[in-house]
Amino acid sequence: MIDKIFPNVDWPKMWEAALETLYMTAVSTVLTFIIGLALGLLLFLTSPHQAWANKLANWLTGAFVNIFRSIPFIILIILLIPLTTFLIGTMRGPNAAFPALVIGAAPFYARMVLIGLREIDKGILEAAKSMGAKTWTIIWKVLLPESLPALVSGITVTCISLVGYTAMAGIIGAGGLGTLAFLDGFQRNREDVTLAATILILILVFVVQWIGDIITTRIDKR
Amino acid sequence: MPYEARQPSCYVHEMVPNHSRQLALKNERMDECYFDNNLNPFCSFAEGFFYERKIYMISLKAVSKKFNTKQGQIVAVDGVNLDIKKGEIFGIIGYSGAGKSTLIRLLNGLEKPTGGKIIVNGQEITSISEAKLRQVRQKVSMIFQHFNLLWSRTVAENIAFPLEIAGVPKDKRADRVNELIELVGLEGRGDYYPSQLSGGQKQRVGIARALANRPEVLLCDEATSALDPETTDSILDLLISINEKLGLTIVLITHEMQVIQKICNRVAVMEAGHVVEEGDVLEVFQNPKQPITKRFVSQVSEKGQAEQTIQRLVELYPNGKLIKLVFVGEQTEQPILSKLIKQFDLEVNIVQGNISHTKSGAFGTLILQLEGNSSAIEDAIHFIHEQKVLTEVISND
Numbered sequence: 077m078i079d080k081i082f083p084n085v086d087w088p089k090m091w092e093a094a095l096e097t098l099y100m101t102a103v104s105t106v107l108t109f110i111i112g113l114a115l116g117l118l119l120f121l122t123s124p125h126q127a128w129a130n131k132l133a134n135w136l137t138g139a140f141v142n143i144f145r146s147i148p149f150i151i152l153i154i155l156l157i158p159l160t161t162f163l164i165g166t167m168r169g170p171n172a173a174f175p176a177l178v179i180g181a182a183p184f185y186a187r188m189v190l191i192g193l194r195e196i197d198k199g200i201l202e203a204a205k206s207m208g209a210k211t212w213t214i215i216w217k218v219l220l221p222e223s224l225p226a227l228v229s230g231i232t233v234t235c236i237s238l239v240g241y242t243a244m245a246g247i248i249g250a251g252g253l254g255t256l257a258f259l260d261g262f263q264r265n266r267e268d269v270t271l272a273a274t275i276l277i278l279i280l281v282f283v284v285q286w287i288g289d290i291i292t293t294r295i296d297k298r
Numbered sequence: 299m300p301y302e303a304r305q306p307s308c309y310v311h312e313m314v315p316n317h318s319r320q321l322a323l324k325n326e327r328m329d330e331c332y333f334d335n336n337l338n339p340f341c342s343f344a345e346g347f348f349y350e351r352k353i354y355m356i357s358l359k360a361v362s363k364k365f366n367t368k369q370g371q372i373v374a375v376d377g378v379n380l381d382i383k384k385g386e387i388f389g390i391i392g393y394s395g396a397g398k399s400t401l402i403r404l405l406n407g408l409e410k411p412t413g414g415k416i417i418v419n420g421q422e423i424t425s426i427s428e429a430k431l432r433q434v435r436q437k438v439s440m441i442f443q444h445f446n447l448l449w450s451r452t453v454a455e456n457i458a459f460p461l462e463i464a465g466v467p468k469d470k471r472a473d474r475v476n477e478l479i480e481l482v483g484l485e486g487r488g489d490y491y492p493s494q495l496s497g498g499q500k501q502r503v504g505i506a507r508a509l510a511n512r513p514e515v516l517l518c519d520e521a522t523s524a525l526d527p528e529t530t531d532s533i534l535d536l537l538i539s540i541n542e543k544l545g546l547t548i549v550l551i552t553h554e555m556q557v558i559q560k561i562c563n564r565v566a567v568m569e570a571g572h573v574v575e576e577g578d579v580l581e582v583f584q585n586p587k588q589p590i591t592k593r594f595v596s597q598v599s600e601k602g603q604a605e606q607t608i609q610r611l612v613e614l615y616p617n618g619k620l621i622k623l624v625f626v627g628e629q630t631e632q633p634i635l636s637k638l639i640k641q642f643d644l645e646v647n648i649v650q651g652n653i654s655h656t657k658s659g660a661f662g663t664l665i666l667q668l669e670g671n672s673s674a675i676e677d678a679i680h681f682i683h684e685q686k687v688l689t690e691v692i693s694n695d
Contacts, residue, residue, distance in 0.1 A: 203446035206406055206517075207460040207507075208435035217462065221450040297491040298449050 084266040090256065094276050097252035100170045100242040101280070104177035105235045111182040112234070113227070115141060116189025117215065127211040141183040149180045149241055153248055173250035177241050185234045192226025193219055225296040232288025236281050243277065253277055354417075355515055355547040356382040356405060361414035363400050374400040376571035377414070382564075384514075387541055387548040387657070389558040389579070391594055392568035398551040401568070402517050405549060406438045407431045419514055436464055439508035443520035445500040447492040453503050454479065454488035460510040478506040482536060498529035505536060509544070516540075518550035522557060534561050538657075555597040559583070559656045567591045580658045584626050598654050608692055611649055611665060618645070618669035621679060624688035625653060626661045634685050642678045644670035665692070 115137060121127050122134035147155070153176040160175045161167055196219065204218045220227070246254020253273040261270030363375040374397045382388045392398045403409040404416055407423050416424050423434055439460070447456050454475050461471045479488055482502040492500055501521060508516055518537070522530040538561050541548050552558065558565050558579060565582050567575040567590060574588045586592045611620060623634075639646050646666055653662030668675050682689050 197444070197446065199442055199444050199446040200448060202408060203440070203442060204459075204463075206408060206435055206440040207463050207511075208432035209463045210432065213463055217459065218448065222448060224450065295450075298493055 082268040082272050084260075084268050085272045086260075089260075090253075090269075090272055090276070093251065093253045093256040093273070094280075096170050097239070097242050097254070097277070097280065100173050100177065100245070100250065100252055101235065101238050101284075104174055104181065104238050104242070105231065107174065107178045108181040108185050108234055108238065109231050111178060112185030112231075113189055115182060115186035116193065117219070119186060119190045120193040120219070121211070121215075127214065141186050143183075144179055145183040145187065147180075149176070150244055150247075152176055152180050153245060168249045168251075170251050173242060173245040173252075176245060177238060180241055181234050181238050184237065185230060188230030188234070189223075189227060192223035192230060195226060196222045225292050225298075228295065229288060229292045232285060232292070235284050235288070239277060239281055239284070353383055354381045355384045355419055356380070356549065357415075357417040358404075359415040359417075361401075361404060361411045361416055363397075363404060363409060364412045373571050375404065375411070378571075378573050380566060380573060380576070382547060382549060384547055385541070385545050386563040387537070387550070387561050389562035389565040390549070390551045390568055390573075391553065391555065391558055391565060392551075393553055393590075396568040397571040398568050399519065402440075402519055402549065402551050405515070405517055406435050406440060436460070436511045437513045438515040438517065439511065439513040440517040440519060441501065441504040441508050441521045443523050445492070445497075445504045445524075447500060447503055447507075449492050452489050452491055453484060453495070456492065456503055457506045457510055460507055464511050474510060478509060481509070481540070482506040496529075497525050498532060501525065501529075501533050502536065505533075505540070509540065509546075512544075513546060515547045515549065518548060518552075520552060521550065523552065523554070527556075530557070531560070537561055555594045558594075559598050559654060561657055563657060567594065578658065579656050580626070580661065583654075583656060583661055608665075612692060615647070615649060615667045618647075618667050619675050619679075620649065620692040621666050621668060621682075622690040622692055623664045623666065623682060624662075624690070625664065626659070626688070634682065634687060638678055638681065641681065642670070642674050644668050644674055644678055 118128075118137050119134065119141065122130045122137065124131075124134075144152070156176045156179060157167060160172055163175055164172050166172055200218060200222060201214065204214050209217070242250065242252050243254030243257070246252050246256070247258050249255065253276055257270045257273035260266060261268075261273060358378050358380040361375060361378045362373065365372045365374060376397070378401065390398045390401060400409055404411050405418065411424055414424075415422060418434060418438055421434060423431060426434070448459065451459065457475045457478050458471045461474060466474065475488070479485060482505050484499060484502050484506070487495065487499065492503065495503065504521075505516075516537075521537075522533050525533060534557065537548060537550075540546065541561075548561075550557065550562070562579050564577065565579050566573045567582070567588060569588075569590050575582060575586070575591045582591060583595055583598075586595045608622075635646065635648075638644070646668060648664065649667050650665040651662070653660055653664070668678060679689055679691070
């Protein structure tokens with residue numbers, strides 16, 4: 077029956093593409109989490125009245141985040157071609173997608189980290205300071221644990237965006253379900269291939285959202 | 299009073315605000331030297347300094363704090379001088395905006411003064427490095443109006459937090475946490491999260507957390523202002539008991555005179571960045587000098603209200619004589635009324651009364667209507683005078 081609905085789908089190839097998408101999403105999510113978290117913390121800590129309050133550093137970080145958040149992803153990929161060939165050595169294959177994926181998503185996540193950190197009661201930071209905590213202790217033991225639900229729900233949303241970004245990266249040859257849907261489905265006029273790839277992407281998104289929601293509720297003790 | 303008992307015997311003679319005054323008084327007061335302890339202030343400058351360190355936990359000398367805002371400069375604390383003795387409970391009362399929140403944050407360096415000197419436990423904290431300040435803060439801990447607990451940690455983990463900061467090894471942390479949970483009466487709640495606790499319980503966690511590193515000073519920032527009256531009482535009782543048990547100095551800020559009345563030894567009244575009045579709580583209660591202090595005192599004594607109603611009382615009780623008795627401290631414990639009734643052939647009617655209890659004794663007023671023949675009334679008033687109760691005749695026949 078499946079063959080009747082999807083007559084043109086080459087399932088082993090589809091599976092391979094799905095794994096590529098999964099790989100790109102997973103690695104870029106991890107990198108985005110680390111870089112976005114660092115940027116978000118920097119934005120927060122350099123803002124007025126915080127531990128590293130510094131107008132210039134805050135302005136620079138803010139400008140970087142805003143610029144890369146504003147560039148449409150498809151244009152960002154093209155702009156980053158020189159950087160990608162320098163870093164990865166090629167423009168083809170899943171690895172070539174990482175610079176664009178991370179640079180596109182990390183600033184987005186940094187903003188969400190900042191929102192999460194700003195929601196922490198100032199009194200708690202004051203309490204930690206009054207106990208003699210160093211800034212690093214405050215980061216590790218107060219800022220991160222207290223904003224964890226926001227950090228997790230933020231990375232869930234970012235991860236879902238990244239699934240979409242990988243599909244776009246597919247158009248310039250990064251591989252994965254996006255490439256398959258575009259080359260085998262759209263360009264060769266096989267709608268069933270596009271549909272199958274779309275369904276797989278949807279499943280991936282739902283699973284990510286589901287896992288994210290479970291973790292968020294479990295860690296939120298408020 | 300346990301607090302008095304802990305003071306050195308020469309404490310009562312001591313009102314020495316600074317070194318220069320000590321030096322000036324040195325020779326004149328040599329004969330007053332006490333040799334029963336090493337706290338004698340007058341034998342040499344060095345010893346005098348040592349003495350001051352011993353008796354004062356916190357000294358503020360001409361401390362100011364200015365904030366620059368877009369609306370201009372705000373002077374939150376303006377030239378404040380204060381000396382807070384070891385082991386006492388010192389209250390700072392004022393309305394919001396009086397500068398008391400800023401003042402208490404100056405005491406642990408959360409705010410830096412723009413002028414003056416702050417000495418905590420013999421250490422000048424205004425000019426020390428951030429690293430040293432962090433060490434000072436482990437000995438000058440703080441509790442807050444909104445508790446400021448980490449919601450992501452359990453009660454036990456919250457209490458362990460300052461121990462982690464101080465670098466206490468894990469096994470020792472657990473023992474200390476259990477001790478503290480017991481001290482603040484939260485047995486069995488160690489694994490609860492703050493969101494599962496009531497306000498009073500949260501403040502108990504805050505207190506346990508503040509005591510974790512065995513501080514010498516506890517700063518209370520409106521610690522009971524978010525609690526209902528009953529819970530406030532239980533938290534104040536806990537503060538008194540840790541003050542007595544651990545001998546730690548408590549500095550609290552509040553806008554409620556009830557809090558000062560219940561637990562403080564001494565009080566400072568703040569208004570517009572200045573300390574306008576300061577002294578023993580009982581003294582301030584008896585004899586408030588500034589209008590703002592009178593307003594605070596009337597919160598608890600209802601004295602102001604009483605005066606307004608006196609005229610009405612005179613109309614309500616036209617017969618006999620209305621007299622007002624003012625009780626201060628010990629006499630309140632004496633059975634003056636029953637003696638009065640037994641010794642004199644009089645009808646005694648209590649018209650109005652209000653006795654409040656402060657930490658250092660009771661004070662209050664009682665308005666009596668005395669009916670009988672006039673010589674008996676005169677004798678009775680004379681008798682009350684003899685009991686050292688301030689008496690005032692409100693109305694004649």
